[in-house]
Structures are given as C-alpha cells and as structure tokens.
Amino acid sequence: MKLIDLNRHGAIGSNSTYIEIGDFKILVDSGLHPKKMGYDAVPDFEPIEHETLDLIVLTHCHLDHLGSLPIIAAHNPETPVITTAPNAELAPRMLRNSINVMKRQREEKGITDYPLFLHRDVVELNKQFVVQRFEHGEIYRKGKETIEVILHPAGHVVGAAAVEFIHNGKRIVFSGDVLFDAQRTLPGAHLPQGDIDTLILETTRGAKESDSSITRASEVDRLVTQIGEILERGGSCLIPVFALGRMQELFKIIFEARSFGRLPHSPVYAAGLGMDICNYFEKIRKRTQLIDFDISMLEKMKVRSVDLNMRPGRDLPRKGIYLVSSGMMVEHTPSYKLAASLLPHAPNGVCFVGYCDPETPGGQLLEEHSGSFFFDALDYSAPMRASIDQFDLSGHANRDELVDYAVHSNAKNVVLNHGDPHAREWFAQTLNQRMPKTNVLNPSPGVLYKL
Numbered sequence: 379m380k381l382i383d384l385n386r387h388g389a390i391g392s393n394s395t396y397i398e399i400g401d402f403k404i405l406v407d408s409g410l411h412p413k414k415m416g417y418d419a420v421p422d423f424e425p426i427e428h429e430t431l432d433l434i435v436l437t438h439c440h441l442d443h444l445g446s447l448p449i450i451a452a453h454n455p456e457t458p459v460i461t462t463a464p465n466a467e468l469a470p471r472m473l474r475n476s477i478n479v480m481k482r483q484r485e486e487k488g489i490t491d492y493p494l495f496l497h498r499d500v501v502e503l504n505k506q507f508v509v510q511r512f513e514h515g516e517i518y519r520k521g522k523e524t525i526e527v528i529l530h531p532a533g534h535v536v537g538a539a540a541v542e543f544i545h546n547g548k549r550i551v552f553s554g555d556v557l558f559d560a561q562r563t564l565p566g567a568h569l570p571q572g573d574i575d576t577l578i579l580e581t582t583r584g585a586k587e588s589d590s591s592i593t594r595a596s597e598v599d600r601l602v603t604q605i606g607e608i609l610e611r612g613g614s615c616l617i618p619v620f621a622l623g624r625m626q627e628l629f630k631i632i633f634e635a636r637s638f639g640r641l642p643h644s645p646v647y648a649a650g651l652g653m654d655i656c657n658y659f660e661k662i663r664k665r666t667q668l669i670d671f672d673i674s675m676l677e678k679m680k681v682r683s684v685d686l687n688m689r690p691g692r693d694l695p696r697k698g699i700y701l702v703s704s705g706m707m708v709e710h711t712p713s714y715k716l717a718a719s720l721l722p723h724a725p726n727g728v729c730f731v732g733y734c735d736p737e738t739p740g741g742q743l744l745e746e747h748s749g750s751f752f753f754d755a756l757d758y759s760a761p762m763r764a765s766i767d768q769f770d771l772s773g774h775a776n777r778d779e780l781v782d783y784a785v786h787s788n789a790k791n792v793v794l795n796h797g798d799p800h801a802r803e804w805f806a807q808t809l810n811q812r813m814p815k816t817n818v819l820n821p822s823p824g825v826l827y828k829l
C-alpha cells in the first residue's frame with residue numbers, strides 16, 4: 379500500500395490522508411486547520427490533483443477532519459463519501475456554520491480566499507454521502523478488485539468512526555479520533571480486534587502522562603463540586619465548550635447533578651451553534667439510538683439564551699451557569715465576551731473542561747499569573763478576580779490505552795498521525811520499545827511512503 383499525509387503543517391491541523399490499496403485510491407478525512415487562514419488552512423491536495431479518488435471516508439464532523447471536504451468532493455463528484463448516519467446528518471450543519479464564519483472573517487480580516495466553498499457545494503456533497511452502519515462491512519469494486527470497508531464506533535463524538543479496509547486478506551485500520559471511556563451521551567470506542575497489517579493511529583495525548591488516579595468520573599465529580607461552590611458564593615459560572623459534543627454532555631452532567639440534588643436549580647444560559655446541535659442530537663437519537671441525549675432536559679432546566687449585549691468589566695446582571703462556545707475562548711465568541719464581563723468579579727468562576735491550545739485566549743488565560751488578562755479583541759485589560767479551573771473531560775484516549783491497542787493489534791506498520799511533534803515522539807519511542815519488529819512511521823507531510 380502507499381500513503382501520503384496531506385496535512386501540510388503536520389501536528390493536528392487539517393487532517394487528510396491519501397492511501398492506495400491495490401488499485402483503490404482512497405482519501406480519509408479532509409479537514410481545515412483551526413489556526414491557519416485561507417488556503418493555508420486546507421490540506422495540500424497537490425499530490426492527488428490528477429488522481430480520481432475511488433472512495434472518500436469521513437470519520438467524524440469536527441472541522442479538523444471535515445472542514446475542507448466540499449472542496450475535494452467537488453473535484454471528485456462521482457466518488458462516494460462513506461460515513462455514518464450521524465455524520466451525514468451533522469456535516470451539512472457544521473459546514474454551513476463554517477461558511478458563515480469564513481464570510482465574517484473575509485469582512486473582518488480581509489481574507490479574500492474566504493469562503494472556500496459555498497452553500498451549493500454543501501448541497502452537492504450531501505448527494506455523495508453513502509451511509510454505512512457500524513460494524514457492517516460493505517464491498518466496493520473496481521475492475522476485478524474488491525475492497526471491504528467497515529466502520530467501527532470510535533467514541534470521541536457522536537458519529538465518530540474508526541475505519542477498517544480489508545483487501546486481499548490484509549487489514550488496514552485508521553483509528554480516527556478515539557475515546558475508549560464512555561461519555562454521558564455516548565458509549566466508548568469499540569475498535570477492531572485481531573491482527574492488523576497497518577494501523578494509522580491518532581496521537582493527540584502523547585505528550586500527556588496518564589494518571590490512573592484521575593478518571594473521567596472523578597473529573598466530572600470535581601467539576602460539579604466547583605460549579606456548586608461558585609453558585610453558592612453568589613457567582614456566575616462560565617463553562618467554555620465545543621459546540622459539537624461537549625456542550626450536550628455538559629447539559630446532561632448539569633441536569634443529572636440537579637436531579638441528584640448536587641447542584642441548585644440556578645438558571646442555565648447557553649448560546650450559539652451548540653444549541654442547534656442539540657436539536658440534531660435529538661433527531662439522531664430517535665433515528666439511530668446511537669446517543670443518549672433527550673432534548674426535553676433543556677426544557678426541564680429552562681435553558682435560556684444568553685443576552686450577549688454586555689460590556690467588558692461590567693458583571694453579568696443575571697447569575698447562573700453559562701454554557702457557551704468556543705471551548706478555547708477564541709476571540710469574538712460568546713465565551714470570550716462573557717469572560718471579559720465575569721473575570722474582574724471575585725464570586726464568579728471559569729471552568730475549562732478540555733484542552734486549550736496555548737496560542738488561544740483560553741490557553742493564555744490558564745497560563746496567566748500576573749493578575750490581569752488583556753482581551754485583545756476588546757482592547758480591555760481585566761483584573762483576574764474570578765476563579766479559573768480546568769477539568770480533564772478530553773474526547774481523546776490516553777496514550778497508554780492507544781499503545782496497548784497497537785500492541786494487541788500486532789501491526790506490521792504503525793503510522794502516527796493527529797498529534798503535535800512531542801506527542802508523536804513519545805509514541806514512536808514507546809512503540810519501538812514495545813513492538814520491536816514493527817515499522818513505526820511518523821510521516822512527513824506530502825511524502826509518498828510504500829508500506
């Protein structure tokens with residue numbers, strides 16, 4: 379088989395991997411880099427510009443996997459885009475939101491490449507989706523050759539799949555983004571077992587030592603306690619969340635904590651794309667039973683929308699829990715604006731529930747120890763009087779679990795992807811020790827490898 383990592387900046391970035399298995403030319407994912415702008419955020423499709431793809435697979439709907447899919451699908455209009463039913467439901471919604479964000483950035487930042495595609499491209503992409511059920515293989519043909527494609531539940535976020543290809547008795551597996559632990563809304567991953575020929579493995583948490591004393595359940599418990607303390611002392615609690623997945627899980631955590639009397643019935647406010655995603659989750663639950671999310675809990679909690687008419691530094695007039703995107707408190711988002719109001723007032727608190735990239739305002743706030751924080755986009759310097767805490771509700775498996783999976787798979791080749799350089803280094807070293815006969819490859823972007 380042949381492989382090219384098209385993610386031009388390496389690290390996590392704009393995920394997209396091209397593989398050739400026998401005669402089949404296949405692309406897995408086509409993301410958009412969260413921190414780059416314009417065409418620089420798109421994978422480098424140059425090596426496959428003159429190829430006609432036979433299959434495209436979408437693992438899940440986070441934009442670092444989905445965000446440039448309309449572009450490559452438009453170049454390959456006859457090619458099936460294989461994915462799960464929840465992904466086919468969510469992808470158009472996520473992409474339409476992305477178009478709106480790009481249009482705004484074109485105006486605000488003068489990025490003339492934007493939007494990279496239009497609503498009609500999303501409509502066309504929709505026609506290319508071929509939905510497969512989890513763990514039900516489908517055979518695809520090309521001339522006399524056949525390949526079987528099986529999608530496996532990867533946890534992580536609703537719809538997320540690991541992808542298995544079987545060709546001439548050889549098994550090639552893409553882990554995709556994986557979480558083995560169950561979330562409140564979603565069961566954990568169930569990856570293919572038995573011997574694998576080539577395993578393409580995510581490495582997101584390679585630089586983070588696993589600590590067996592910290593579990594998802596213990597982190598949820600600590601979070602609920604902290605929210606309770608903030609409300610008790612008369613403050614508001616800001617929880618910056620990703621719109622897809624984490625917001626819905628947090629709704630459920632808060633709802634359950636209230637039902638068990640662990641949190642008071644304070645008002646819950648929410649805003650943004652995540653609220654609309656709740657409607658999609660409801661639809662997906664009814665149609666597929668793949669998630670455990672009942673939208674009636676929003677009504678029972680009387681979730682209200684956030685009034686974003688606020689002034690930096692002036693405390694929020696309505697006390698309560700604020701569940702808003704973005705998770706990393708990126709500029710111009712509700713969580714960024716709310717933080718500028720909350721931060722100078724001591725009873726308030728900010729609870730981060732996932733990883734924050736150090737280059738984002740969320741990451742910078744977590745590292746800020748000078749006592750004040752500058753909100754660049756608002757030209758406002760806030761004294762830091764609210765409490766700031768972080769809880770590990772990551773959507774990714776810890777590194778030891780992934781290594782154990784690789785070891786059990788007995789893979790001849792392990793290809794590292796979806797990780798920063800330090801994370802990949804740890805995986806390369808550890809896998810070399812634990813699987814001395816295995817070829818561990820950390821591919822350079824754009825280079826063709828034969829495996």
Ligand SMILES: [Zn+2]
Binds near residue numbers: 438534535555
């Ligand atoms: Zn993801």
Ligand SMILES: [Zn+2]
Binds near residue numbers: 440442443555
């Ligand atoms: Zn990802």
